[in-house]
Amino acid sequence: MGMPRKKQKHPPVMSHEFVIQNHADILACVAIVIVLGLISEATSKLSKPFIFLQYGVTDETEEEPENPDAPVPFPKEFGRGILDIFAVFFQALMIAVVHAVIQEYGVDKVSKKLHLSKTKNSKFSESCQLLVWCVGSAGWGIHLLLQNKFISNIALLWEDYPHSVMSWENKLFMLIQMAYWFHMYPELYFQKARKEDIPARIQYYTLHLIFITGAYILNFWRIAIVIATLHYIAEGVFHGCRIAYFAEKNEVSSVGFSVWRILFPVARTFILALSFLMFWFGLGRAENQGIDFATGNFNSFFIRMICLSAICLLQAWLMWPFIQLQIRRSKEEKLVKKKTAALAMVKPKSTKKNQKKSEVDNDVGNGVTTRSGKVKKH
Known part of the structure; x- marks a missing residue:
C-alpha cells in the first residue's frame, strides 16, 4: 500500500496569505453584491453610480416620447x-x-x-x-x-x-x-x-x-x-x-x-x-x-x-x-572591437609555438604514445 497523501494546509481565514490567494474571489463577490443592488429599488440608487456612466447629456432638440412610461434612451x-x-x-x-x-x-x-x-x-x-x-x-x-x-x-x-x-x-x-x-x-x-x-x-x-x-x-x-x-x-x-x-x-x-x-x-x-x-x-x-x-x-x-x-x-x-x-x-x-583587434595582433606572435605543437600532433598521429610521453614508430 502506498503512503497516504498529506492534506494541503490552507491558510487561516482573513490572514495575509488567505487574502492574497483568494483576492480575486473576494473582489468578485464584492462586485456581485454591487450588481445585485440593482434588483431592489431601495439599493438601486446606490448601485447605479458604480455600474452605469453618470452625467448623461440629453439632446434638447429631440422630441419627448408620447408614452411617459417608455424607457429613457441611453445618452450618447x-x-x-x-x-x-x-x-x-x-x-x-x-x-x-x-x-x-x-x-x-x-x-x-x-x-x-x-x-x-x-x-x-x-x-x-x-x-x-x-x-x-x-x-x-x-x-x-x-x-x-x-x-x-x-x-x-x-x-x-x-x-x-x-x-x-x-x-x-x-x-x-x-x-x-x-x-x-x-x-x-x-x-x-x-x-x-x-x-x-x-x-x-x-x-x-x-x-x-x-x-x-x-x-x-x-x-x-x-x-x-x-x-x-x-x-x-x-x-x-x-x-x-x-x-x-x-x-x-x-x-x-x-x-x-x-x-x-x-x-x-x-x-x-x-x-x-x-x-x-x-x-x-x-x-x-x-x-x-x-x-x-x-x-x-x-x-x-x-x-x-x-x-x-x-x-x-x-x-x-x-x-x-x-x-x-x-x-x-x-x-x-x-x-x-578592441578585444577582437588585440586578439588578432597576438595570434601572429604565437606561430612558432603552434608549429611545434603541430609537429608533436603529427608525431602522435603517426605513432602511439607511451606512458613516458615518447612516441613509438610502427
Whole structure:
C-alpha cells in the first residue's frame, strides 16, 4: 500500500496569505453584491453610480416620447463629475479579477516552464501583464483616433475647447485608464512584489494616474487619448521584447529591441510636437482665455504652461535611461572591437609555438604514445 497523501494546509481565514490567494474571489463577490443592488429599488440608487456612466447629456432638440412610461434612451454623450469615482472603483475591481485570472492561468504556467529566477520571474510577470494592457489600450486608442477623426484633422484636439462633453466610449476609455493604474497599487500586495522593486513601480503607476486624471479633470482628454496611444505602442513593443528575452528567443528579442530603439524616441518626439501644437499654438490663439469652472474652461496661460512643462519633463525623464542605455551599449561594442583587434595582433606572435605543437600532433598521429610521453614508430 502506498503512503497516504498529506492534506494541503490552507491558510487561516482573513490572514495575509488567505487574502492574497483568494483576492480575486473576494473582489468578485464584492462586485456581485454591487450588481445585485440593482434588483431592489431601495439599493438601486446606490448601485447605479458604480455600474452605469453618470452625467448623461440629453439632446434638447429631440422630441419627448408620447408614452411617459417608455424607457429613457441611453445618452450618447456625457459630462464628468465627482460620481465618476464610484465607476472607477467598480472598474478597478473588475480589472483586478481579470488580472488575477491572467496571472494564474497564463503567466504562472508559462513562467514555471521557463524556470526563471525570482528577479527574472518578477519582471517576466510584470511585462506579461503590461503587454496585455498596452496592446488592448493601444488598439482601443487607435479605434478612438479614427472614430473621432483626430488623425485626419489634428486641429480637432484644441478646436471648440472646452471639451466638457464626450461620447460614452471616450469617457469609458478615460475611466478605465484611471481604474487600471489605481488597481496596480493593491496588486503590489497581491503579487508579493519585492521591496526593492516597489518604489520604482509606485513612481511608474503614479505618473500614469496623475496625467490621465489631470487630463480628465481639465477637459484635455482628446490630447490624452493621442498621447496614451503613442505611449502604449512603444511600451507594448518593449514588454513584448522583454518577454521574448526571458523566454530565450534571442532572434526575436534582438529584432524587437532594434525596432524599439527607433520607435521609442519617435514616440517621444511626436508627443512633444503634439503638446506644443496643443498648448502653445492651438489653445494659445483661442478666444476663450481664462478659467471658468461652470463651463469647464481651463485655458489659461498658467495652466497651459504647467501642462506643457509636465509633459516635457516626463518625456525627458523617460528618455534619460534610454540615452544611458544606448551610451552603455556603444561602449560595450567598442570594448568588444578592441578585444577582437588585440586578439588578432597576438595570434601572429604565437606561430612558432603552434608549429611545434603541430609537429608533436603529427608525431602522435603517426605513432602511439607511451606512458613516458615518447612516441613509438610502427
